[in-house]
Ligand SMILES: Nc1ncnc2c1ncn2[C@@H]1O[C@H](COP(=O)(O)OP(=O)(O)OP(=O)(O)O)[C@@H](O)[C@H]1O
């Protein structure tokens with residue numbers, strides 16, 4: 028049984044439908060990439076799993092339990108952590124306080140303050156600094172560290188690379204093996220297709236709220252991806 | 264995708280709007296007829312209703328279209344009223360010809376008030392305005408000399424040889440009605456103007472519109488000053504009828520802003536029609552429940568408790584108000600065609616009902 | 622010497638204003654909500670205390686032990702029934718709904734307790750004072766000040782040092798992101814309202830012990846609380862204390878100089894000056 032099963036889910040913003048019968052599964056211990064163009068519904072998918080966007084039909088199961096009636100803060104306690112798009116750091120808290128808030132549910136596990144600092148050394152130096160004063164890369168590291176403090180079973184990463192220099196993106200992705208080593212399952216949303224495929228076992232491509240392609244990350248062809256990415260009428 | 268074939272155009276007036284417009288004109292004509300009559304009780308009601316329509320409409324213009332929710336509009340009521348006293352009693356001017364300058368005083372005062380209060384936002388603006396109204400009230404109370412006579416208040420001197428009582432009621436009722444019609448017309452025109460359109464764009468999408476370079480501060484300022492002018496005029500008209508004035512009631516939050524807020528949310532905030540309907544309904548209900556001999560006669564306390572509960576219930580569960588709910592149900596229902604509807608095709612009507620081939 | 626006397630009573634009065642303002646500042650900080658019935662809740666507490674004293678005897682002080690938890694409960698209840706629906710909505714509806722609540726409380730108090738003014742009798746403590754060189758310091762105002770400072774200190778320790786306190790600040794920054802950390806924002810809001818109402822209950826009982834009160838006093842108290850918050854600057858409890866003291870000083874010193882003017886006018890004037898010169902308050906963060 029997969030750790031996360033998304034089965035024919037429709038998701039809406041008010042009257043606007045963003046996901047159409049989306050189906051996807053993530054096995055425990057795997058890293059799965061979700062790619063797709065702007066507005067394809069990638070973030071919506073992650074928010075539907077985290078519980079910040081309601082689903083109307085279909086179902087999201089985590090470790091076999093239906094999440095339909097589980098509020099978003101309870102999903103965190105169950106072990107689902109989202110690193111949201113735009114990082115959403117708490118600006119009036121210090122770096123260390125941000126990390127401590129991440130551990131609000133006090134889930135036991137390998138991730139502790141020292142271990143996060145070990146993986147993101149720049150955060151340790153900035154520990155007492157106001158999080159608002161961090162650079163984009165430092166904020167992204169903080170957002171990931173904060174999510175890890177929950178010791179999640181499932182980590183959802185939304186566009187970690189957004190607006191960051193390639194070297195910084197590389198250093199952030201370098202931590203991914205350490206995260207996976209602890210048995211954490213990862214769902215990676217990326218616009219940077221190469222980055223996403225390199226970091227994952229399975230990949231799904233979304234187009235207009237539906238899965239347009241899926242397969243093993245190493246076996247997907249360029250042509251198939253670009254067709255699935257832009258819609259089939261585009262031929263290049 | 265396929266709408267290219269049908270030309271799109273913008274429509275404001277619909278048949279329903281025209282019918283409702285005719286109805287509105289008839290109601291005004293009927294009220295004018297009553298105002299010109301000789302029943303002082305009716306004339307008093309007309310003045311009260313019209314004054315509240317003016318003040319409620321202005322409050323709604325601020326709260327519903329510009330996001331300026333004020334609990335201090337009684338400042339302008341009192342300023343208009345006391346300016347009237349100063350012109351009339353102090354300088355011996357004609358009471359009716361003092362209404363316009365009194366309103367102008369309220370307008371002038373609103374400029375520094377806006378400069379200060381606009382530094383606050385949201386609920387803080389609301390209470391900040393309340394503090395400002397309190398300051399004005401305390402200052403007026405402190406002025407113990409004639410013609411204001413401090414906290415004990417005074418009475419407007421209306422020379423009875425010039426204006427006998429019956430004539431005063433009649434003239435005041437006509438002026439109040441005229442003022443209400445003027446105020447609502449000004450609001451409708453304002454909302455159709457460039458200022459109104461940018462304000463509504465901001466209201467509907469604060470970030471989007473300010474991203475489009477809409478200078479909201481200036482628009483809000485203009486609207487605030489206009490509201491002060493009309494609110495001041497309404498205050499002056501009220502006391503031409505009531506004669507007796509005291510700072511605690513002229514600047515009283517429970518005398519003015521409290522009922523106004525209830526009227527506006529009840530009728531429907533952010534619609535032109537809402538405050539008018541709210542004010543009318545308020546008057547009918549209040550008359551009914553507080554007059555001796557009616558089936559449900561309420562004590563003042565119960566009446567106010569129910570008023571407060573009503574305000575809460577409407578604000579919590581029924582935010583669109585009566586008119587908002589009605590016009591949501593029947594989109595073509597509008598007396599004042601300010602919302603523009605984009606119509607696709609060559610027909611005037613609800614384009615959503617039309618089936619189009621794709 | 623009169624000036625020093627006035628200044629001292631101004632500072633001590635300021636502690637009370639800060640206590641009034643604490644809850645207002647907290648609710649606004651955490652959920653961007655202003656409860657216009659805040660002052661009426663204080664008056665309600667004073668009346669409830671007088672009822673308890675009339676029924677069971679003793680000094681009003683023991684009623685604090687009962688009424689502060691009751692206040693917490695009232696806050697939680699109000700949050701569930703009323704305020705939860707107002708978080709994040711157009712401020713117009715927040716204002717209308719809590720204004721309605723204010724009208725309801727005022728008139729319910731009027732109905733139950735009539736329009737007469739009442740006082741809470743704290744016996745000889747009310748007039749006890751000690752002298753330091755010609756200046757006399759009232760024991761009760763001093764006690765009230767110390768309690769107010771203690772409340773503020775413990776609240777700021779709570780917010781600064783505890784896990785729940787961090788959750789408060791995180792929720793205040795970004796409620797959606799806070800939920801993604803497993804924080805139940807609705808529970809946070811309930812605690813915030815509970816603290817807000819129980820502190821304003823305390824303030825109401827304290828001020829009822831000093832000066833008599835009537836059902837219509839609430840709006841005036843709300844304005845004082847509001848002025849203390851704005852003068853001190855949003856988002857800072859110490860700012861709120863400073864704001865309360867500044868407000869108290871303005872009132873007593875103003876009244877000392879201009880004896881036939883109402884004291885609250887000078888507080889209003891200080892408020893307007895601060896607004897004109899330092900719109901973020903004396904200690905406010907620039908964002909406001
Ligand atoms: N809060 C919202 N309200 C309304 N519509 C939204 C909202 N958020 C997203 N949408 C819409 O839902 C659709 C899917 O959005 P989503 O954010 O999931 O896309 P995405 O694949 O993450 O894109 P991006 O690469 O730009 O982050 C888009 O059409 C978007 O406009």
Ligand SMILES: [Mg+2]
Nearest residue numbers: 069070071112
């Ligand atoms: Mg996205």
